[in-house]
Amino acid sequence: MNVEQLRQLMEERGENQAGLARLIGITPDKMSKTLSGKRNLKLEEGNILRRYFGLDGREGERSRPHPLPIVGLVSAGAWREGFEHIRGYMPSPDGDLSSDSFVVIVEGDSMNKIVADGEAVIVDPSQRELLPRRYYVVRNASGETTFKQYQDQPARLEPCSTNTAHRTIYPGQEEFIVIGRVLKAVRDL
Structure with missing residues (x-):
């Protein structure tokens, strides 16, 4: 290049x-x-x-690029306004991800057993069906977002944290919509 x-x-x-x-x-x-x-x-x-x-091994020839937009922050804690404008793009780590997938930066410690504060996660908005033990980004009626794990019997969104101050969200007690399922954490090891 x-x-x-x-x-x-x-x-x-x-x-x-x-x-x-x-x-x-x-x-x-x-x-x-x-x-x-x-x-x-x-x-x-x-x-x-x-x-x-999206350049393959031959100089100047493009393969099909699959960049993921980085759209801002998502709270791993209390509800908080989080999504912003597109901050940039990152290459997709998986060619099988939906082209609608996007990246958010986790802010807070309510999911620190899964993802640390400041790490990025990939969200697929085409996967909104709540499945037990899966992770989701959800938005409340005020437009605030959070990131939690869904559990059933009873249905609830739970923090996965070493900090016991974080609370569970129960459907019906709090209105929310599912933005999408969190599929991957993006981290360097």
Whole structure:
């Protein structure tokens, strides 16, 4: 991938230097030097960018890209306004995910047995049927969202937390709609 091609892809996608720097794990200054031709991409950095922009192994040929929008925050705790505008995109870790899937950043500790505060999860809005022991993002009538695990007998949305202060949400006692099922946590190990 050459600098001109990278700039063209950035323009087509509306990407900025800071976002791509985060994606490949370098500083914005290093990305600026790369785009000005003063620094060459390392092999792994180039591979990450090729996958992200949907380029296959042949220079300039595109495969079918499947970027996931990062749409903001979801509360792992009390109800809180969370969804914002699209903050950026990330490559899909799984080609089988629905094209409607999106990413949210978890804020809070009510799900810390599953996902830590600040980690990202992938939500599929086409999967709204409540199934026991699955995870969901839900929204109340005020437009606030939260992330919980569904359990049945009795039906409820439960926190999965080491913090016992978080409460269970019971359908009928609180009105909510299911935004989608949380399918994956996105984390580096």
